[in-house]
Amino acid sequence: MRNYLKNKKNIAENIAAGVAQYFKLAKISEEEEDMVRWKKLNDIPKGFYRDEAKKLMDKGILKGKDDGTIDITEDMLRCMIFCQRIIDQK
Secondary structure: HHHHHOOOOHHHHHHHHHHHHOOOOOOOHHHHHHHHEEEEEEHOOOOOHHHHHHHHHOOOOOOOOOOOOOEEEEHHHHHHHHHHHHHHHO
8 A cells, every 4th residue: 555655656657648649639749748838928928039029919910819818839939939030021
């Protein structure tokens, strides 16, 4: 019983991984778990990314919820910036 209590987290993770594999569910990587999500415009660090997010919001491209929540990651914002650059070139 003592070994079980020491290893219950490891056991639970392995059971969960087995269930996810059986049902062909995607496993969330540690990188995805650690990814920072910016909830509001002011959560984005001052500088380039916040300035670009503000421009996208002003253009109506990036819209938040009624309470102003945008809930985006750096990768999401970077992709929106790339897409806007492509559109601006046409």
